[in-house]
Amino acid sequence: MADKSAPSTKVTSSHWGAFEVDVEGDRITATRGFSEDPHPSRIPDVLPAAVHHKTRVTRPSFRRGWLETRERGGRGEQDFVELPWDEALDIAAAEIDRIRQKHGNTAIFGGSYGWGSAGRFHHAQSQVHRFLNCIGGYVASFGSYSTGCAQSIMPHVLGVDFLQLLYEHQDGWQTIHDHTETLVMFGGINPKNSQVSMGGITEHQTAGWFDRFAAKGMRCVNIGPQRTDAPEGCDWMPVRPGSDTALMLALACVLEEEGLVDRVFLASHTVGYDRFRPYLIGATDGVPKTPDWAAPLCGVAPEAIRSLARRMATTRTLITVAWSLQRAEHGEQPYWMSVVLAAMLGQIGLPGGGVGYGYGAIGGVGKSLIGLRGMTFPQLTNPVAETIPVARIGDMLRNPGQPYDFDGQRKTYPDIRLIYWAGGNPYHHHQDLNALHEAWQRPETIIVNEPWWTATAKRADIVFPATTPYEREDIGRTNLDDYLFHMPRLIPPVGQARDDYDIFGGLADRCGVGDQFTEGLTSAEWIGKLYAGYRTAAADTGIDVPDLEALKERNWVRLPIQAEGPNRTFFAPFREDPDAFRLGTPSGRIEVFSETIDSFGYDDCPGHPIWFPPSEWLGSATAAAPLHLVSPQPGDKLHSQLEAALADVEGARPETLVIHPDDAAARDIDTGDLLRVFNARGVCRARASVSSDINPGVVALPTGAWFGDPGGNIDPDGNPNVLTLDVGTSRLGQGCSAHSALVQVARL
Secondary structure (H helix, E strand, C coil): CCCCCCCEEEEECCCCCCEEEEEECCEEEEEEECCCCCCCCCHHHHHHHHHCCCCECCCCEEEHHHHHHCCCCCCCCCCEEECCHHHHHHHHHHHHHHHHHHHCHHHEEEECCCCCCCECCCCHHHHHHHHHHHCCCCEEEECCCCCHHHHHHHHHHHCCCHHHHHHHCCCCHHHHHHHCCEEEEECCCCCCHHHCCCCCCCCCCHHHHHHHHHHHCCEEEEEECEHHHCCCCCEEEECCCCCHHHHHHHHHHHHHHCCCCCHHHHHHHEECHHHHHHHHHCCCCCCCCCHHHHHHHHCCCHHHHHHHHHHHHHCCEEEEECHHHHCCCCCHHHHHHHHHHHHHHCCCCCCCCEEEECECCECCCCCCECCCCCCCCCCCCCCCCCEEEHHHHHHHHHCCCCEEEECCEEEECCCCCEEEEECCCHHHHCCCHHHHHHHCCCCCEEEEEECECCHHHHCCCEEEEECCHHHCCEEECCCCCCEEEEECCCCCCCCCCECHHHHHHHHHHHCCCHHHHHCCCCHHHHHHHHHHHHHHHHHHCCCCCCCHHHHHHHCEEECCCECCCCCCCCHHHHHHCCCCCCCCCCCCCEECCCHHHHHHCCCCCCCCCCCCCCCCCHHHCCCCCCEEEECCCCCCCCCCCCHHHHCCCCCCCCCEEEECHHHHHHCCCCCCCEEEEECCCCEEEEEEEECCCECCCEEECCCCCCCCCCCCCCECCCCHHHCCCCCCCCCCCCCCCCCCCEEEEEEC
């Protein structure tokens, strides 16, 4: 019989890719990169420390004030009482029943961001939504903080679901390499961000592709406030945050003025250019959108704009747009305007031409694969139709019963009495966290499944200790990757942690829906059932997938689903015959002007793209807040995962703020200095990194540091969302606007 305490090594998968794991007894001792990965991520280096960290939630815990008196206030400030599992589940189930019977299921918000695990069965979002659907449903959210604004605007413009376009219908890296001559990257393409992907990315290839682009002689132009937003060797066109639409309009104006517009394509494949052109040339407002007009707005010299426009018109050009551009006030406009600019060039549907989104944002974008979807744990049907835009959680809690506009609808915020959160940390990705902390006191009860004492767990009333992906068995497979993994249970659960499935199964039994939730199956039986369905679907498409026992024995396989030759994008048939392959817009064409959007009557998002300055940007800077803050994704983790261990690394916290030498000199700041970063919304600490790789007037502070305890004068570890602005992108998209924020910086 094998000695279970003997050291062993297995491969497992994660959102940041596959890696080898060394286990001794009940502890993870080390990790290493996966042998098939050319550029393995360093994120899992701290995983052994994180899994066994002192901040793990080890027993069911109840906030003392809620347990004793059902007090709402005090979240984030009071201590917790640990209870046995059965008693804890009894209390939680009774409270869930009380809320739904007294207030209805529209009083329950099902919060989850889906990043808890790359495993397909133990997918926290699916688990919590299935449970809530079994008991009558919940208020759901639309979109994501990453792409919510784009998910609203792009169906109106291109007539396709934005995520479907993003993951299934864009040019692959090979096609770009073979055909693109000029790659114009608004917001850059950052290999740091492409470390991660939904469900995992096994071969990290983004940096390698840029090496090949450089060897070929492709011109790659990084348009953004940081040189490091694209790989070395790319031309950097520094631009002020929030001004990309102005730059796109100026490029379009050059095309119009110099006769470089493809009017045949506009006439055959778009509608509404005649409604947009008067604005572009200044006939409607007296302001032609020339390079001379744009230069003081975006900080780019007029001749540089003209030169780029001419090159774009005379070479095969792919315009790419980062997700970050639509995470700001009026984020709809650069996304819409990028389509208009590409349509004016007339290259949409050509290999390596047109426009694309999210390259570098996650690792899966740019891979060309035969469609073979991964396993999915069924969430069942939500009987509650009510949804809110995901980034409007704070508004929902502050304004129950109040009306708001969203994508042509007049809606009303629900009166939420119970929040159940599993998978994700809203105190990482939401804006203006001090305001969220106040709004978070309003619901009667907040329940969280969480492995660590995150800021969200500390602000809950009931915290159930959840296992990490390394303490349970699962299958790793996504339609954005060509690897399939058996993810073995590597160690026993830490403390009294339980799988989300077992937590919800216990609650479902007590709520009278146990059989509906589990269907009488254990976790292992569910994995077997889902995998069998996946194998059948694969066989139907001619793909041979090993049976489950064989996969367990092999640990991982690479699937033969790589597309051969250049992929044919969604727009290629449309380009060839726009009548036979109509888009999903009302006109069946690309909508330069949208009658639908125009009919909404939104003054912050009219019927065609327009330049709107954000309320907070360098054009509105004040002496009190003179610097524009951008908050990129971190390079050392995914969102806030593994932060517990990173916070223990000497010198890693507070988080590093990048500042230009001119701005640093004016404040007597040197690299390594501790800083106070502040505005009217909040204050946080940071550590200075003085660099000429960022625009003057701009500072960059990555997200992900855990939000500190309330009541202090300063957030200790450098969470930028104590500073960011919590307003919707517009009444159309109501997306996250984190990149519209002004701050001041001083030595601490």
